[in-house]
Amino acid sequence: MASLTRIIEKHIEELLEGTSEESVFLSRKDLAQHFGCVPSQINYVIRSRFTPERGYIVESQRGGHGYIRVIRLCLDMPEERANHIEELVGDTVNEQDIRRILANLQYRGIITARERLLIEVAARFQEEIGRDLLDLSPYKRDSLHAELLKRLLRSLALG
C-alpha cells in the first residue's frame, strides 16, 4: 500500500490544505530529491492525480526559477457544477467510467456513499435490461448510460 505516487499525491494535498492560498508552488527537482525518485515521477503524479476532472488546474514554467503550480478549483456555483458534470460524463460512458466518476465525486464530497450506491444500482439495472431484455448494442447502451448519469447528477447539482 506504500506507493510512491500515492505518497507524493498525499504530500501535495497536504500542502494545499495547509495553506490559505488557492494554490501551491512546487519545485520538481526538490520534490524528487526529497522522495528519492526521478523528476519525471513528479510529472506522473501531477498528470494522473491533479487533473481538471478532479478539480485541479496546473501551471508550470521551465528554466531558472522554474516551478509547478497546482491550483485547487472550487466549483461553488450550481451552474459551474452542472457544466462540469457535462464535461465529466460526455456522450458515452461504460460501467467502468461510471464507477470512476462516482468514486471521484464521492471523494470530492459532491455525493454521499448512499447516493453513489443508488446511481450504481440504477446504471446496472439499465445495463441489464438493455443487454438481456432489449438486446441493444454496446454503443447504444453506453450512450443511454451517459444520458442517465447526466440526468441523475444534474438533478443533484441543481438541487
Added chain:
Amino acid sequence: MASLTRIIEKHIEELLEGTSEESVFLSRKDLAQHFGCVPSQINYVIRSRFTPERGYIVESQRGGHGYIRVIRLCLDMPEERANHIEELVGDTVNEQDIRRILANLQYRGIITARERLLIEVAARFQEEIGRDLLDLSPYKRDSLHAELLKRLLRSLALG
C-alpha cells in the same frame, strides 16, 4: 458444500467485520495465492457477491500497488425488512405509486430528499426510454418500474 467461492466470500466478510474501517483493501494476486486458485476467481466472487444491490461498492486499481477495495455501506438487512419492500412495491407500480412510496419514505426519514430525487429521476428516465424508444406496453413498463424500485430500495437496506 464448501465451495471455494463461498469460502472466499466468507473470508472477505470476516475481514470487513474485523476492521473498524468501512472498507478493506484486497490484493487479488495474494488472495488467489492464499486460496490456491486463479486470480480471476476473485473477480467472480466480487462480481457475484459484493454487488451494489447487496450494499457494497467496489473500487479497484490495476498496475503497480494495485488493489481491490470492498466498501460496505450497510449492515445486513433483516429478512423482514426485505419482505416489507416486496410488499410495499409489489409487482407493478406506476409513476404515481412511486411518488407516493417515496414521499412516505422521506417523511419517515428513511431516505433523504436527494435520494428521493435520484430515485424519481431514474424511474422517469426508464419510463421515457421504455415508452418512446422501445415502445414497451404500459404493463411491461410498470413491472420494470417495480423491479428498479425494489432494487434501489433494497440496496439502501431500508424497510
Added chain:
DNA sequence: AAAGTTAAGGTCAATATTCGTCAATAATGC
C-alpha cells in the same frame, strides 16, 4: 546586446506489476 551557460521543467518509450474480461468447461442443484 548577443551568445553562451546553467538551471529548471517536459516528453516519451521501455519495463514491470497488477487487475479485468471473456469464453470454455466443470460441477451443482432442481
Added chain:
DNA sequence: GCATTATTGACGAATATTGACCTTAACTTT
C-alpha cells in the same frame, strides 16, 4: 436432464517507475 453457478486460463488493459533526451527561461560573459 437442464439450468444455473463455479472454476480455469489465455489474453488484454491500466498503472507505476525509470531514464534518456528535449525545451525553455534566467543568468553571465563578452
